[in-house]
Amino acid sequence: MTTHDIELTVNETEVELTVDSRTLLVHALREDLDYTGPKVGCESSKCGACTVELDGDAVKSCTVLAVQADGASVRTVEGFADGDDLHPIQQQFSAEHGLQCGYCTPGMVTTTKHLLESNPDPTREEIRTALKGNICRCTGYQNVVNAVESAAAALAAGEGESAPDDVELQTDYPTPGED
Amino acid sequence: MFPPHFDYHRASSIDDALDVLERHRDDDPRILAGGHSLLPDLKNGRASPDVLVDIGEIDGLRGIESGVDVESDTDHGTGQTAIGALTTYADVLESDHLERHAPVLTDATRVLADLQIRNRGTVGGNLTAAEPGADLPAAALAADATIHVRGPDGERTIDAGEFLGADGSESALGERELVTEIRVPPSPTGGYAKKTHPASGYAMVGVAAVLEIDTETIADARVAATGVLEHAVRLTAVEDALVGERVDEAIETAAERAGETIDPADARSDDHASGEFRVHLLSTYAAQALERAMEVDA
Amino acid sequence: MTGPRKGENESEDEAGGIAGPARREDEALLTGRAEYTDDLRDPDAAHLAFVRSEYGHAEIEGIDATAAAELEGVLGVYTWDDVAASESPGVLPSSTGSLDCEVPAHPVLARDRVRYQGQPIAAVVAENRYRARDAVDAVAVDYDPLEAVVDSVEATAEGAPTLFDGAPDNVAATTDQGDREATEDAFDDPENVVDIELENNRLISSALEPRAALAEYDAAEDRFTVTMTSQSPHGHRQKLAHTLGLSERQIRVISPSVGGGFGHKGHHHPGEAMAAWCARDLERPVKWTATRSENYLEGAHGRDHRTTAELAIDDDGAIRGLRVETHANVGGYGLDGGASMPGWYGGLLSSQYRIPAIHCETHAVFTNTAPVHSYRGAGRPEAIYVTERLVDVAARELGIDPVEFRRRNLIEPDQFPYETPVGASYDSGDYERGLEEALELADYDDLRARGRDRDDGRLRGVGVACYTESTGGGFESGVVRVHRDGGVTVSAGTHSHGQGHETTYANLVADVLEIPTDDIDVMEGDSDSIPTGTGTFGSRSTIVGGSAIVESAEAVLAKARRFAADRLEVEPDAVAYGDGEFSVRDGAESGSGSSADTVSFADVAGMAYGWGVPEDMDPGLEETTFYEPDGTAYTFGTHVAVVAIDPETGELELERYVAVDDCGERLEPTIVEGQVHGGVAQGIGQAVSERASYDGDGTLLTNSLDSYAVPRASHLPEIETGQTVTPSPRNPLGVKGIGEAGTIAAPPAVVNAVVDALAHLGVRHVDMPLTDEAIWRAIRDSK
């Protein structure tokens, strides 16, 4: 067995740690560095709960060795909010009730960010295809797709701004607080 | 679901990688590229090498160049496109050049796995792992790709069919050989049609097609399938039925012959699709692939 | 019911239409701050992993753990002998009392025989989870494989291998529901009888968070704290007490954030029990987290029924009787109530129809498969599927439109409460209204008029399924505790795992107490600080937990009013209350001039805990209610699926999916919709892609997400929803549960649609899952 001293930049903070060759990035993040935002749902690259940004790309951190990431920068869902202000994608997941148990959510949010960076105005079908690597067992994806759509609109309208009125949403139920 | 122990080396260059492979020749060394076939194998106990040689940081192995040898940066004047072994699927999809000159690869990559995996998996890894339902093996056969490798005995070029064991034989890649690039001759046509497995996301059946068209007549055709057998395979009956025919007339009858050369008893089978069903699907997906190939040409 | 609310949820109009956070729990979940069991860091924790049976059925000849025990970092390797030598019984609870046979319950580690693949044989504890897996690999088990049986019908045949000596025919229990004789009479005219044989496919709940537990043992107190992913903390406390041989007071179960449950996280498995057992043995915290494949191997799985059913109809198309016989696969052991569950599954067989006579005979059968227990719906999807398929087949055979046939047989609004022959007492409903609403949303008449063929060569079909769902059984506790400063802590014995209780409960209490939701905390998931409760399953939390909380809140308000009356120097019924302030009701006689005009809720709280409370009043402002509803609330609705099928490839597209549900009052419409979406997605999963399958040796073929097809976003249609509202008279909120509706209605709606598309070819039924191949074969075999 070999161990390796590695350096990572996680959510803009540089950290050094020692890992076994076989340690998966997701375990290094969660257990050694206490970034438990990325979840383990299958440890086999099928569910997307462990999705993080690695050097700007969304990847499944259960299928990357920690030592492979030596020198890389990682962003977990903990690094999305700006202080107390949620990232617009996070805001829209909440506003559209795009999460129930929340276990898939860190991965969903991260994948969504990557999708919207390369395709700022995706169709609902494109959203569904882009989320192929992220399983949600709670929401039936309906409100997840709504959330991604709204997030696209919110981002287009300017960081953190509200969704413009012309976002076409499938549902028009009131938010709690109204009758 | 947890990898066993191994030693890890990060190679700084191709020579370094070959050197480490050589030094650890008795430790069942394995090359690590994107890791999206190898790490699952390690976790499942399907592979247990003592040494991994990570080639992921060798910049010279990445990139798509036209008519240029990626590694030596020299023009080999064949008009071929060279794809570095470490080129990711995401890189492939960003290449306009590939879309124009080898659309079959772009088309297959578009439906390969998912967004996250496309950021990580590599063309070289895909063809080397050559998993039964992988998409690129069929595309590489249809594209008439050649695989360039370096090993203890120097450089050599392997034809995709041989490399992929498309006739059912072992892959021609030798021990401690490293794939450096994949070259594809220019072809303006090409299409890929995939029936995605509902659980694994790999191809239940995938068909890749490249046509050479000479004023309305099919001069040459390369059609290959994945997902059906343990290895990708050329659908020679379809190819034969296409060559010499008029483009607008041949597809349907040719595609019908897609299953002819494969015995359903040899085909892969699981809970979602039996061998018989996979062979049945071949015709439909062959027809779709051919239609896509022509669309691109138009 | 719900009035306007104060507090955070009013952000609606700020900043031009940002919809405020839909739920209070969202922010923690979205930022990664929420903690699930495996997220908890305990630097001292050791890790538990299991050696599991490779075989479906085998004798264990020997276990060699020497190599594993010698590995560096391995703290202990345990087998059944170690458990047997301890003070714990080491067997999981089982409702064998209600079975027809005497069979052993599930041991935490196999004694000498394994009865399903994946059954735990040995437990290994090591310094970290990787090491624990190394040790698992190093344990050598010597098996003597036995012949296996995995199918519930085959298991009852002559000569089938048997699992238990106490059940020589593998039958755990045979149960009757309804009236056999009356039903036989209804079938006296064999002319008008329609039958069907069908399978309800075995499913795996597939919550995204795997099972996990972190157990600590306090030797000085002889007390355990088990933090685990549970939808029923008090239920798990009770079960752990059984397995470990303890009193419930010696165990504290904490359930933090839970990543989905769907029934599975209410069941008790060896993992959490052995984590606790090892923690005591090693005097160290022990953590256990299952892998995805372990979750799949170990179960509990859901469904797995094989059924034959017949419907008797008279010449006018009125249903006369329904006769059902089911073999329910319960797996290798009776896990808790899993083996007795088939005995009551028939309770919903009447669906929405007037069926004068019903009889259902169910055989619960042991096989060499993972134990089967409740999975979202738990018996209700199985029952409705039988009736809704049969009704569809009958309509077709009578030449009546399936919708028209249903209409003729619906229970009428004035027939409630309606007693079915299988013991269900439907509380309220307007079934026809729900049906018509769904048909209108789906444009049913138009779909019918357009017919089956379109110019793209695909075959269209429309499927309708009506359903009823029994919701809200058992009792629940609800506490409303007002603090000295007027802040409120609400707690309940339920446990949210995605249902948004924090939001629902806070809003319920805010409505009653008329204080901002920001002043209210909601607490669930700690058996020490919450009175005994039942848990979250069976679509019960809002009905039972919500009602308990509201009752407590109302009692708190009544008491607060009396304090206020004292301060205002009037009689309590002269006190008005609004917006957090008590005042003297208009026109009421006010007290002496010295008293205040108003007194706030917070002031009253201060009074309740102040020195010297008014005479004839007890100090404190806190109420606990143990609430049990007056009876079951029956949710109902109609779902419509529209499909297109490629006859060449069998490829199925769900072009539309319409769900109209009536769950009484909707307290949180957003959350209700979310529950419908999720249920429908799981129901569609069952209908089109999910099936846990075993080979003849008892090897699970679908042991990972590579082979078990959980629906992904691209596999599902847009889910269109509608509603009708028929309040339940059986609880004060008028609510009915909604958690399982989609899993009940979607399978028959989708199968009915597919059969509709293929009926002209002579296809009468296709078993789920409707994979492309299954559809292709149905078409081919019909030719």
Ligand SMILES: Cc1cc2nc3c(=O)[nH]c(=O)nc-3n(C[C@H](O)[C@H](O)[C@H](O)COP(=O)(O)OP(=O)(O)OC[C@H]3O[C@@H](n4cnc5c(N)ncnc54)[C@H](O)[C@@H]3O)c2cc1C
């Ligand atoms: C969940 C999931 C879904 C997937 N779905 C699909 C799909 O739909 N279609 C599809 O085609 N693929 C799919 N894949 C496979 C994926 O594309 C892999 O990335 C690919 O097969 C291997 O590429 P890699 O770079 O990750 O290789 P690695 O895993 O690093 O290596 C694979 C093998 O090739 C060897 N190797 C790698 N590079 C070289 C080289 N340059 N020279 C010599 N040997 C080398 C390695 O030693 C190893 O044996 C999926 C994978 C996962 C995890």
Ligand code: FES
């Ligand atoms: S945990 Fe990484 S994809 Fe599931």
Ligand code: FES
């Ligand atoms: S919200 Fe539970 S898995 Fe997506």
